[in-house]
Amino acid sequence: MSGKRSWLVVLFALPLTLGQSCSESLESPDTSEPPVVVPPVVVPPVTPPPPPPPPPVWQPKIFEPVEVTNKSSKRVLTADEIGYVWLIYCSGILSPPTIDQHGPDPTALRVDTNGPIASYHNIFCRFPIDGQSGEVRTALLNLFCLEDSSEGSDDGTSIGISRILEDWDPKRNFGEPWTLFCEPEWSFSETIDNYWVETSLVGQWYSFDITEPYQKWSSNEWDNYGLMFEARGWFGDFASFASAQYPDESKRPWVLTYHQPALQLKMPLPAGKAWVLTVEAGGESCLGFDKHHTGRNFYSLDFSYSSAKYDSDGKVRTSSEAVVPILAAADGVVSEVGKTSANGNYVVINHEPEGYSTHYLHMQDDLLVVNAGDYVNQGDCLGIMGNTGDFSEGVHLHFGVKWNNDGTKDVSQLTNEVTLEGRPLQDFKVNCEGNNYYTSTNQ
Numbered sequence: 001m002s003g004k005r006s007w008l009v010v011l012f013a014l015p016l017t018l019g020q021s022c023s024e025s026l027e028s029p030d031t032s033e034p035p036v037v038v039p040p041v042v043v044p045p046v047t048p049p050p051p052p053p054p055p056p057v058w059q060p061k062i063f064e065p066v067e068v069t070n071k072s073s074k075r076v077l078t079a080d081e082i083g084y085v086w087l088i089y090c091s092g093i094l095s096p097p098t099i100d101q102h103g104p105d106p107t108a109l110r111v112d113t114n115g116p117i118a119s120y121h122n123i124f125c126r127f128p129i130d131g132q133s134g135e136v137r138t139a140l141l142n143l144f145c146l147e148d149s150s151e152g153s154d155d156g157t158s159i160g161i162s163r164i165l166e167d168w169d170p171k172r173n174f175g176e177p178w179t180l181f182c183e184p185e186w187s188f189s190e191t192i193d194n195y196w197v198e199t200s201l202v203g204q205w206y207s208f209d210i211t212e213p214y215q216k217w218s219s220n221e222w223d224n225y226g227l228m229f230e231a232r233g234w235f236g237d238f239a240s241f242a243s244a245q246y247p248d249e250s251k252r253p254w255v256l257t258y259h260q261p262a263l264q265l266k267m268p269l270p271a272g273k274a275w276v277l278t279v280e281a282g283g284e285s286c287l288g289f290d291k292h293h294t295g296r297n298f299y300s301l302d303f304s305y306s307s308a309k310y311d312s313d314g315k316v317r318t319s320s321e322a323v324v325p326i327l328a329a330a331d332g333v334v335s336e337v338g339k340t341s342a343n344g345n346y347v348v349i350n351h352e353p354e355g356y357s358t359h360y361l362h363m364q365d366d367l368l369v370v371n372a373g374d375y376v377n378q379g380d381c382l383g384i385m386g387n388t389g390d391f392s393e394g395v396h397l398h399f400g401v402k403w404n405n406d407g408t409k410d411v412s413q414l415t416n417e418v419t420l421e422g423r424p425l426q427d428f429k430v431n432c433e434g435n436n437y438y439t440s441t442n443q
């Protein structure tokens with residue numbers, strides 16, 4: 001299918017183009033006969049879908065899409081990933097400390113401009129950035145400030161951040177390639193930013209913004225040879241921070257990254273209606289825990305029509321006569337169209353970035369309008385909400401989101417990087433009082 005269209009348009013157009021329809025009023029194609037050319041006649045829908053107005057007690061509580069601000073990940077750096085090097089600048093005397101096997105105090109990372117015999121301490125860090133499939137919006141290196149000298153200046157230490165341009169090994173003994181430090185030009189590094197560490201920050205966290213190098217490492221624009229932090233300016237200025245071997249683990253260096261959503265889904269149901277959530281991610285429902293929503297179905301949501309009502313036993317009754325089109329939650333390629341005894345008629349769509357998929361279960365018989373291999377746009381019709389499959393106990397949509405065919409709660413990509421109508425999946429909660437509705441912007 002190509003082009004985004006409303007489900008109503010799909011209802012009219014599909015019988016002419018695909019021989020199948022999202023409307024239950026239309027007959028299934030007879031595959032034993034050659035296709036018949038049908039003149040373009042506009043057929044009004046026989047079963048109009050207007051929902052009955054909800055009773056007053058069910059006044060929709062509308063959740064507006066909000067920007068997700070808490071999608072972040074934290075990486076505590078190891079002693080191999082951050083340390084300091086004591087170097088004697090161009091003296092020809094190369095002392096042997098290696099990174100983080102240094103000095104009298106391995107618990108501190110130090111930058112200074114004037115140690116003995118024109119020596120310097122610089123912080124070096126280099127850490128892998130794998131496993132971050134979402135676009136990084138902000139990356140911060142957080143260091144806990146232990147000490148800061150105002151000697152030689154008024155109120156702090158100027159610290160420059162450089163990206164390192166050449167490969168290096170934190171375990172290598174001082175020597176090669178550290179002779180590079182003695183070159184007239186510091187050709188092994190390139191300054192990318194400067195900071196001023198205030199004396200008043202002693203005993204507090206200091207966040208160095210490393211967004212630019214992080215993004216360029218992620219995009220392979222820069223080779224990830226790490227960063228160097230050095231004191232600049234007045235002789236005598238220094239600052240020290242808790243190292244990766246600092247006794248209090250909570251004060252060790254760490255990198256915080258904020259991500260853009262990798263996959264932004266819309267509700268798989270039409271706009272302009274209110275939808276009730278009967279089972280939330282993790283399996284909670286008004287009937288108790290739903291055993292079909294564990295494991296690989298952990299990030300699955302069950303939606304029903306807004307005319308759903310709860311009986312005295314808490315069971316959801318839905319309006320089975322309504323035609324509810326199921327819409328693609330995002331652009332992608334249909335990877336599976338099938339039917340199983342448990343899932344009924346189902347469709348799976350693979351999305352970009354690779355590895356993400358959405359799953360649509362229990363749709364009505366003979367009304368699936370996509371085939372495996374089809375490219376679908378967000379909002380394209382897939383089929384009609386139904387009650388097929390042994391795991392369905394009423395007309396509803398089981399909507400699953402998976403990554404690498406997994407959907408367990410350990411998959412951080414799902415929690416951090418997939419949003420539904422701008423909100424994390426786990427924000428969608430059942431409300432057994434019956435007054436929680438969710439609205440869609442999909443069409």
Ligand SMILES: [Zn+2]
Binds near residue numbers: 279293399
């Ligand atoms: Zn379900």
